[in-house]
């Protein structure tokens with residue numbers, strides 16, 4: 001259509017001046033990239049992508065970069081289960097990695113994987129960058145997740161480049177989901193490398209392969225490699241400082257009401273179902289209970305927030321963390337990046353305060369990112 005829409009992209013350009021004039025930051029090049037699939041054994045899209053990349057190494061091959069592949073949880077993959085004993089993607093905090101008393105299958109796997117790609121507590125871990133491939137039953141499109149103590153400019157650069165490169169090319173929109181966490185405590189796979197991202201694609205059912213989700217995963221992984229190659233060749237140095245809109249995961253979760261045995265006593269309300277990244281306001285319905293009663297959002301993180309992992313099937317499991325998560329929205333300044341052998345291993349840039357939630361909500365409601373992605377992909 002010709003109707004002018006105001007979306008989040010316009011908000012970003014309006015605030016881009018925030019980072020203008022910033023001097024470049026210096027990082028060591030990213031020469032060894034770990035590509036991980038099957039961290040969760042029933043997220044078969046990532047396992048399939050891994051097989052395809054191993055059979056066709058030209059897909060991820062980039063000058064000057066060694067790619068190493070890892071099937072993280074082979075036993076769970078064989079059994080098409082999320083995990084055997086415990087959630088592998090909750091094992092990578094320093095405390096758990098160094099706790100010799102932990103002997104579950106997944107805690108042992110985590111230690112082996114950290115020995116291969118870490119050490120996590122090193123400035124020279126084996127992997128410079130780690131990509132972990134996941135799926136979700138939530139309608140999160142292609143979500144680039146990065147977690148760091150402060151803002152990791154390398155991961156932010158890669159995530160925003162994936163979004164830029166895939167715009168108009170995939171039938172799912174790309175979102176960036178950031179969490180500011182104390183580094184040692186981060187329990188997730190990418191934290192063992194110098195830098196990294198998790199790719200989540202969805203909605204897709206557990207154990208299921210769908211061509212659309214496979215395409216989203218492959219396109220995202222290829223774009224990650226292009227972005228890393230661009231960092232290494234110094235093309236990123238020419239780019240101006242940018243302001244990158246992201247959703248910031250507060251890690252505040254809202255569990256579904258459950259009985260003493262853990263069984264759900266409510267379902268996600270139809271107005272919240274598939275409502276990832278859409279505004280959720282205090283008083284909006286979130287669950288419908290066994291007796292038909294409607295449970296509303298209580299405003300615990302603010303009057304207007306943005307939910308993610310809405311009705312993720314794994315989050316009915318206490319080992320994985322119950323409930324959907326609430327986000328703020330923030331605009332992160334990204335300085336130009338120079339890679340050099342004497343550059344820093346990793347950097348931690350300050351996290352700005354959250355954006356005005358109502359302004360973000362209005363922008364999202366004016367331009368649905370799924371409609372925009374589907375329309376662009378249909379005409380491509």
Ligand SMILES: [Zn+2]
Nearest residue numbers: 040043134135
């Ligand atoms: Zn997963």
